[in-house]
Amino acid sequence: MSSTHFGFQTVDESEKAQRVRGVFDSVASRYDVMNDVMSMGLHRAWKAYTIAVSGVREGHRVLDIAAGTGDLTRAFAKHAGTTGCVVHTDINEAMLRVGRDRMLDEGLVLPTSICDAETLPFAANSFDLVSVAFGLRNMTHKERALGEMCRVLRPGGKLLVLEFSKVAQPLQKAYDWYSFKVLPRLGQWIAGDAESYRYLAESIRMHPGQQELKTMMKDAGFGHVDVHNLTGGVVALHVGIKC
Ligand SMILES: C[S@@+](CC[C@H](N)C(=O)[O-])C[C@H]1O[C@@H](n2cnc3c(N)ncnc32)[C@H](O)[C@@H]1O
Structure with missing residues (x-):
């Protein structure tokens, strides 16, 4: 049996997804307010930058992975x-339910789907842009997920990975x-949950740094990868082109 990390703990690979689910089941209803408080509003600027770099325009097909409460999803839709x-x-x-309710409140009706980034239920070459914000860190097999993101992008399409970094x-x-x-x-x-936010701090330390993630994206099939450090590297936006 292979092991992986859940924060600073070593766990069996088969356990990690369940543990991660527990974290987000626990925080879903307070997730948005916590994001604002703990980042002092900075997550809004990081996401706005991501949207600006995306270049999404009228008619584009976009897949937002690990989209949770849907901050990027809603902006892409506009x-x-x-x-x-x-x-x-x-x-x-x-997490999806909270996001879907927020979209409905804004009059946005979008396709919503429960899916694991490691086995995406979409055909190859389906999207112009794929995004994953603060999600990759939680995935058990990151290489597999990046490979799937590359598969569903059209040639020339763009992957945006917004994530905590070094x-x-x-x-x-x-x-x-x-x-x-x-x-x-x-x-x-x-x-009402200290443990989930301790996991957050630990999982950030265990996540690959800027250069390591860039190499992983290249290995997954992205011919060109740029790294944008934000707020002194607290967060990095990796932009991969499928070419
Ligand atoms: C920190 S939240 C990010 C939500 C949103 N993207 C944002 O930026 O606010 C991380 C999300 O990753 C999701 N996630 C974790 N593992 C996943 C996987 N294997 N496939 C898809 N989503 C996953 C979690 O359920 C959670 O909603």
Whole structure:
């Protein structure tokens, strides 16, 4: 049996998806407010930058993976317009439900699908753009998921991976203090769940850094990969082109 990591713990590979599901089942209803509080609103700027880099326009076909409550999905839908198609997907039903309700409140009706990024139920070459924001870190077989993202993109299509990454050295100490001392407390006060936010801090440390992820994307079939560091590397946007 192979093992993997769940935060700083070593777990059997077959257990990880279930543990991750537990995290997002627990936080789904408070996920959006926690995002605003813990990032001090910065996640909105990171996502706005991602949308700007996406170049999505009228008529584009977009797949948002691990889309959760759908911040990127909704923004893509506005750019793709009525002739485009944006698909809202996640492995977790609770997260998708919160996202779908928010979209309905805004009068947006989009295809929503529960699916695992490691086995995408879409034909090859189906999308102009695929995105995964703060989701890849939680996946058990990241190489497999990146391979699937490449498969469903059309040649010349773009993958956007927005994810926590390795911070610049001068920020390291303050960032560690915030992650391990403040975040779990915020999680407890706001979402009633310190453990899930401890997992968040740990999973960020276990996630591949900028260069390693770039290599993984190239190995998965992306001919060209650019890395954009945001907020001193707290987050990085990897842009891969299928060519
Ligand atoms: C931190 S949330 C990100 C939500 C949203 N993209 C955002 O930026 O706010 C991570 C999401 O990844 C999803 N996820 C984890 N593993 C997944 C997998 N194998 N396939 C699809 N989604 C997955 C979780 O269910 C969760 O909704």
